[in-house]
Amino acid sequence: MLVNDDFSLRAIVQTHDYTWVPSQQTGIERMMLDRLGGEAARATSIVRYAPGTGYPLHAHPGGEEILVLSGTFSEDNCHYPAGWYLRNPPGSAHQPGSAQGATIFVKLWQMSSAECQRVRINTADAANWHRQDSLAICPLFSSETEQVVLMKLAPGDLLPFRTDRRTELLLLGGQLAITGQVYAKGTWMRLPAGDTPPLQAGAAGATLYVKSGFSDYPQAGR
Incomplete structure (x- = not known):
């Protein structure tokens, strides 16, 4: 499949x-x-x-x-x-x-x-979060090839991400917009390296799962 x-x-x-x-x-x-x-x-x-x-x-x-x-x-x-x-x-x-x-x-x-x-x-524990200016981050996993975090964006903030890595997002709360197109809670996105649209948090901000830089490890059953 x-x-x-x-x-x-x-x-x-x-x-x-x-x-x-x-x-x-x-x-x-x-x-x-x-x-x-x-x-x-x-x-x-x-x-x-x-x-x-x-x-x-x-x-x-x-x-x-x-x-x-x-x-x-x-x-x-x-x-x-x-x-x-x-x-x-x-x-x-x-x-x-x-x-x-x-x-x-x-x-x-x-x-x-x-x-x-x-x-x-436990991402509900405030002790697992830290702030970078208006951005709140909960680190989940990091290696040489992969980084996984939760992010909380303030209203109107743009999502920061690298241009040279594939990025995957799951919108856990709030809204995101790309040049007028609004995406609601539950939206999943996968962006190839070099694809960096202006992802902007909505009026209530946005909470996201963000994975970047992961490799294509051996696959099962293909």
């Missing part, structure tokens, strides 16, 4: 574009943002768990990155409310689910084989 598979092109998915696809587990649905492969694939998705649903214990040979968007996501008797960021390195295994229901942003098969540390960060 191929979804937004040409990484040389700008890709934008807005909330009114969401199409939920049932997974192999009853009560769990996926909104596919990009995908290269079958059931075991390099994929970026939003996954929605109905209350009381989950997956059996399984491994992630290519690693898994998760941001909990709503509800409470659980794995291996640990519980993560909205705002938690998780990285499970290549070769890790878990048994995920949700007693009350949850929606999560998930990236699969997009980690270097050199990653070996689990990451758990």
